[in-house]
Amino acid sequence: MSRQPGGSDAPRVEHLLRELAPRVLAVVARRHRDFQAAEDAVQEALIAAAEQWIREGVPTNPAGWLHHVAVRRLVDQMRSESARRRREETISSDVLADWAFVPPPDADVRPEDDDSLALLFMCCHPALSPASAIALTLRAMGGLTTAEIARAFLVPEATMAQRISRAKQSIKAAGATFTMPTNIERDVRLASVLHVLYLIFNEGYTSSEGPELHRVDLAREAIRLARSVLALLPDDSEVRGLLALMLLTDARRAARTGMNGELVPLDAQDRSLWDRALIAEGAALVAQSLRSGVGPYALQAAIAALHDEASSVDGTDWPQILALYDVLDGLADNPVVKLNRAVAVAMVHGPAEALALVTALAADSRIAGHYRLDAVRAHLCRMSGDLEQAAACYVAAANGTANMAERDYLLTKASELTSARR
Secondary structure: OOOOOOOOOHHHHHHHHHHHHHHHHHHHHHOOOOHHHHHHHHHHHHHHHHHHHHHHHOOOHHHHHHHHHHHHHHHHHHHHHHHHHHHHHHHHHHHHHHHHHHHOOOOOOOOOHHHHHHHHHHHOOOOOOOOHHHHHHHOOOOOOOHHHHHHHHOOOOOHHHHHHHHHHHHHOOOOOOOOOOOOHHHHHHHHHHHHHHHHHHHHHHHOOEEEOOHHHHHHHHHHHHHHHHHHHHOOOHHHHHHHHHHHHHHHOOOOOOOOOOOOOOHOOOOOOOHHHHHHHHHHHHHHHHHHHHHOHHHHHHHHHHHHHHHOOOOOOOOHHHHHHHHHHHHHHOOOHHHHHHHHHHHHHHHHHHHHHHHHOOOOOOOOOOOOOHHHHHHHHHHHHHHHHHHHHHHHHHHHHHEHHHHHHHHHHHHHHHHHHHO
16 A cells, blocks of 8 residues: 655644544445444554554545544454354455445545444434434544543443444344435434534534634534534524524634633634635625524624624624524524623623623533533632632633643633732
8 A cells, every 4th residue: 555755743633533533434334234233443544543644644545544444343243243244255255345445534425425424413313313313323433532522411431432332233133224314214313414414513613621712623624514414404494504604713723822822712713814715605694594584503603793894803793693593592592602702791781780691600500510510710809800719710711621722721811810919
């Protein structure tokens, strides 16, 4: 196998593997019809790649390499199972014939032929509860660890591990196929699919743990899949709204970190670094979405558009943002929406009213103890002039996040406020 010249450092290999893993899993699972075995085989291939690619360099067709090794692992598994020996011969004959032809990440694939999209809809099978479907898809498509998914759901890691295991068993028992669902099946699964893509993008935009603020591979994959879903359902306003939200949010990514990877908050960002092409595309999608219906993703995208189109934080149309949050809050009882709305309330009516909302929200078990609650409370206390309480809240928020860039930022803010009081 020919290889790219030169060595590969660990971060580059890790990012590449994260980007390729869900697509290779989709191909292996579709062709060999066993999700659990396919996932195990791909995981072994990823471990092998992490060791070999750093030592010897990245293959010229890394997706093909992973597929080849994963299928070899499947063959090895089948050799130990007498009941599957007849299938071994069929699979073995395909290995050398097709491994080099796995589409690269930027391949122009029709939505109905996209293995990743088929796997996405399969993981959102109606045999699963919405929570289980989302957890399984984040594991399979997003490559998130069980611990990361547990934090996204605000549940213990052991609980999430059991949920994912049961989801795999349910998928197998339901006889789920690795094909695009019918129109009726697709409509039933669509809400879960969109929620999954939303969570994958959020994890990519702000990683729940690790030294880096972003996981660009996840954000890009979420955007790619959202584009594929929109190509499949071009008239769906919420699909369009979700893609718009991703584009308008991702447009700010280059300005969110400094030279050393440190977090740069919205009010300190160099807006000239924002991607105007993405903003224009996202704003156009928002306009189309709002003409055909008002849903949660379209509303969030409209809020993101107002932020992106403003010349500064002070020049932002906060009353309009608050009005949109009022509508959004009326559509669903979501504590994260309520927390974000509190920030808009502070910008329009002042921090005292917003702090009352946050205090009430702290009694909600779905978000109580989450570090973002402390981070917003710190921001509001700082706005109100209570620097001592603000510093304490920043420290509490820092202790609650596993993302080092966020943690460093929050501790820096606490230190600045402590120094200002001396």
